[in-house]
Amino acid sequence: MDISQIADGLYVASAFYPPDDDMPPQAVMLDVDTLLDTPLGHNGEAELERFASATQLLRSQGYNVVLRCDAGRNRSSAVAALCLITEGMKPNVAIGIVRQARRDPLRRSGGIALTNDSFVEYLQARTP
Numbered sequence: 139m140d141i142s143q144i145a146d147g148l149y150v151a152s153a154f155y156p157p158d159d160d161m162p163p164q165a166v167m168l169d170v171d172t173l174l175d176t177p178l179g180h181n182g183e184a185e186l187e188r189f190a191s192a193t194q195l196l197r198s199q200g201y202n203v204v205l206r207c208d209a210g211r212n213r214s215s216a217v218a219a220l221c222l223i224t225e226g227m228k229p230n231v232a233i234g235i236v237r238q239a240r241r242d243p244l245r246r247s248g249g250i251a252l253t254n255d256s257f258v259e260y261l262q263a264r265t266p
């Protein structure tokens with residue numbers, strides 16, 4: 139489960155995913171480690187928006203974007219979900235798509251992404 143395709147040109151990976159290993163063509167890896175996996179405050183919201191904007195810009199220029207954080211579950215997944223929402227998708231649908239794509243069938247709990255309640259509340263409050 140090192141890398142998952144979320145949408146056309148949008149991928150989420152963990153830090154264990156090596157940059158040269160099966161990268162999508164014309165890909166840019168964006169490390170989102172400066173976004174802290176803690177409750178979002180004003181700075182966290184701004185950082186999340188900044189990463190989503192950069193991702194959207196790169197995708198609009200034809201690049202495949204690989205979002206990467208430690209586990210690929212919260213920070214990079216939140217950026218991916220926010221991108222889907224800004225493209226017009228309803229928040230709950232975007233969250234569901236990311237969770238399904240990052241599901242780990244080997245974990246009893248499913249290893250579902252977006253377990254940071256603060257991230258999920260922020261995403262759910264967004265309107266497409």
